[in-house]
Amino acid sequence: MHGHVVRTERLTPGLVRVVLGGPGLDGLVMPDGTDAYVNVAIPPAGAPYGPVFDPAEVRETQPAELWPARRRYTVRRWDAAAGELTLDFVVHGASGAAGPWAAAAALGDVLVFTGPSGGYRPDPEAAWHLMVGDESALPAIAASLEALPAGARAVVRLVCDGPEHEVELASPADLDLAWLHRAGADTDGSLLLESLRSLELPAGRVHAFVHGEADEIRSIRRHLLAERGLERADMSCSPYWRRTMTDEAWRQVKREYVAAMEADVA
Ligand SMILES: Cc1cc2nc3c(=O)[nH]c(=O)nc-3n(C[C@H](O)[C@H](O)[C@H](O)COP(=O)(O)OP(=O)(O)OC[C@H]3O[C@@H](n4cnc5c(N)ncnc54)[C@H](O)[C@@H]3O)c2cc1C
Numbered sequence: 001m002h003g004h005v006v007r008t009e010r011l012t013p014g015l016v017r018v019v020l021g022g023p024g025l026d027g028l029v030m031p032d033g034t035d036a037y038v039n040v041a042i043p044p045a046g047a048p049y050g051p052v053f054d055p056a057e058v059r060e061t062q063p064a065e066l067w068p069a070r071r072r073y074t075v076r077r078w079d080a081a082a083g084e085l086t087l088d089f090v091v092h093g094a095s096g097a098a099g100p101w102a103a104a105a106a107l108g109d110v111l112v113f114t115g116p117s118g119g120y121r122p123d124p125e126a127a128w129h130l131m132v133g134d135e136s137a138l139p140a141i142a143a144s145l146e147a148l149p150a151g152a153r154a155v156v157r158l159v160c161d162g163p164e165h166e167v168e169l170a171s172p173a174d175l176d177l178a179w180l181h182r183a184g185a186d187t188d189g190s191l192l193l194e195s196l197r198s199l200e201l202p203a204g205r206v207h208a209f210v211h212g213e214a215d216e217i218r219s220i221r222r223h224l225l226a227e228r229g230l231e232r233a234d235m236s237c238s239p240y241w242r243r244t245m246t247d248e249a250w251r252q253v254k255r256e257y258v259a260a261m262e263a264d265v266a
Contacts, residue, residue, distance in 0.1 A: 035140040036118035041068035051110035069097035074139040120236040127204025129154040134212035145171035214239030225265040
């Protein structure tokens with residue numbers, strides 16, 4: 001599938017919204033999850049194919065250095081009536097493929113992708129919801145909060161670079177929401193964990209969504225399962241990216257990393 005950029009919006013200094021439209025989205029079927037994601041394919045500069053292409057065919061016919069970079073991005077919103085797909089990209093400097101693509105995205109640009117797929121949706125039977133993450137998890141958390149019914153209760157802890165990086169979050173639910181701000185210090189990576197350590201958990205069964213940077217997520221998972229007694233089945237938890245690694249490097253070690261993470265608290 002592919003979409004044409006119909007508009008972009010700088011949500012914060014570090015977050016760019018890209019809205020895709022056009023006939024390349026015809027037939028898009030959304031899974032039930034509020035964390036649904038697409039696997040975008042960004043060709044290297046000067047690629048001798050495109051702008052619309054079949055990623056599988058490119059892999060078969062082109063040398064590896066011309067293959068598109070594959071990256072996963074959450075569907076922030078799918079407006080079936082308007083045929084518009086909204087993705088929110090973290091822009092984290094000049095490095096990478098997807099961040100720079102989004103920062104430079106202009107009307108008419110094409111984005112090829114496969115998917116969407118995904119699985120988490122806040123469980124209506126849960127007594128309360130816990131949502132924890134960084135900017136990369138913000139689209140899924142924002143979509144999940146919108147999907148909660150009135151009267152639901154959600155505790156939300158998010159980390160970002162400062163007040164100007166916060167976004168408005170709308171939800172019919174009762175929110176206990178706190179933004180944590182990185183200070184450029186060694187302790188930045190444990191801000192989310194420390195905020196949870198001091199949190200008095202509401203009573204009853206929680207359904208938790210914990211996603212973001214790998215090492216941060218791993219320590220939070222360990223805390224929630226080993227020290228707070230959450231059930232594994234009540235937790236959607238996966239590392240979306242890894243500090244200091246490109247997504248290509250991360251994907252090479254991710255399976256092993258996730259196995260070790262799961263063995264932390266089996
Ligand atoms: C299921 C799923 C859904 C995701 N949804 C989203 C989403 O909706 N929005 C989103 O922005 N990301 C999302 N991500 C994370 C995104 O795929 C990764 O952050 C990806 O590595 C970004 O690619 P890139 O080409 O910009 O940078 P890369 O080439 O992968 O990395 C270049 C450098 O930037 C660093 N880097 C990568 N991501 C970040 C970041 N978020 N903050 C700071 N530094 C970073 C890397 O460690 C590396 O040093 C999702 C990931 C998964 C698995």
